[in-house]
Amino acid sequence: MKILVIGGTRFFGIPMVNKLLEEDHRITIATRGITGDAFGDRVRRVKLNVYERDSVAKALSGEKYDVVIDKMGYGSLDIKNILDAVECEKFIHMSTAGVYRLNHMDIKETEFDGGLVRLNWCSRGDVEYDEAKRAAEAALCQKYSGIDWASVRCPYVLGKKDYTERLLFYVEHVMNEIPMRIDNIDAQMSFANADEVGKFLAFLTHKKQVGPINACARGTISIREILIYVERKTGCEAKIDLSGDKAPYNGTQANSLSIEKAEALGADFKNICDWLPELLDYYIEYIRKERGQSER
Numbered sequence: 631m632k633i634l635v636i637g638g639t640r641f642f643g644i645p646m647v648n649k650l651l652e653e654d655h656r657i658t659i660a661t662r663g664i665t666g667d668a669f670g671d672r673v674r675r676v677k678l679n680v681y682e683r684d685s686v687a688k689a690l691s692g693e694k695y696d697v698v699i700d701k702m703g704y705g706s707l708d709i710k711n712i713l714d715a716v717e718c719e720k721f722i723h724m725s726t727a728g729v730y731r732l733n734h735m736d737i738k739e740t741e742f743d744g745g746l747v748r749l750n751w752c753s754r755g756d757v758e759y760d761e762a763k764r765a766a767e768a769a770l771c772q773k774y775s776g777i778d779w780a781s782v783r784c785p786y787v788l789g790k791k792d793y794t795e796r797l798l799f800y801v802e803h804v805m806n807e808i809p810m811r812i813d814n815i816d817a818q819m820s821f822a823n824a825d826e827v828g829k830f831l832a833f834l835t836h837k838k839q840v841g842p843i844n845a846c847a848r849g850t851i852s853i854r855e856i857l858i859y860v861e862r863k864t865g866c867e868a869k870i871d872l873s874g875d876k877a878p879y880n881g882t883q884a885n886s887l888s889i890e891k892a893e894a895l896g897a898d899f900k901n902i903c904d905w906l907p908e909l910l911d912y913y914i915e916y917i918r919k920e921r922g923q924s925e926r
Contacts, residue, residue, distance in 0.1 A: 789824025
């Protein structure tokens with residue numbers, strides 16, 4: 631298939647593109663050209679700013695693709711910029727579990743329907759992140775329903791190349807015994823594995839009429855369990871204090887996503903306990919190396 635990837639050079643975009651290349655698809659990557667990649671001459675590249683209509687039109691107007699995978703678009707205007715310029719049979723949008731207005735266990739896709747909300751035309755910075763993603767899904771439901779589309783709703787995504795460094799925050803603070811302010815230490819939460827998310831996006835290129843779909847690891851974990859693991863592995867003590875540094879996952883209540891729909895399509899997600907310890911070990915060694923270098 632001929633596939634256009636908006637983004638794809640960072641984090642879970644890398645395993646996604648690698649999987650698509652393994653399947654011998656013809657890949658075009660559209661980015662601002664700021665982040666390099668290791669795909670070599672296996673991909674075609676175009677430069678654009680997805681948040682600027684003229685930039686998208688100049689780079690892509692009149693092009694045809696079997697599938698467009700949009701990892702960059704925030705709001706409805708970003709979706710419009712792409713789909714008004716490009717002709718495609720399938721559009722895969724990276725959404726978020728943040729579209730759900732209430733956190734609870736076993737959240738199903740039906741709890742947010744982009745076809746039932748007022749369509750707000752917006753882009754990055756116009757509204758809050760979650761609201762922008764709701765608007766993007768509303769645009770797909772209400773204005774581009776003639777295209778076969780999917781919106782992938784993930785919770786926090788974890789991986790070795792996570793540029794947000796949110797999980798690293800907790801490991802680093804434990805190992806350096808820096809006080810943290812945590813307001814949800816016992817909340818059981820869903821997370822997603824970056825490699826699995828990337829491969830799942832590639833997997834969806836072969837599926838028809840998906841619509842909204844959850845993607846995350848099986849099982850949940852709490853921040854307390856993460857801190858205890860790091861404490862046991864390092865011999866350091868987590869310092870919890872109201873005057874400490876604000877933790878990045880604060881404000882997130884207990885939640886889990888139902889992945890029944892994804893599994894019914896044939897997707898297979900591992901339990902979080904099968905891969906999170908290895909990731910935490912990676913961060914522990916990373917900090918030890920950083921500490922060793924700083925002491926030289």
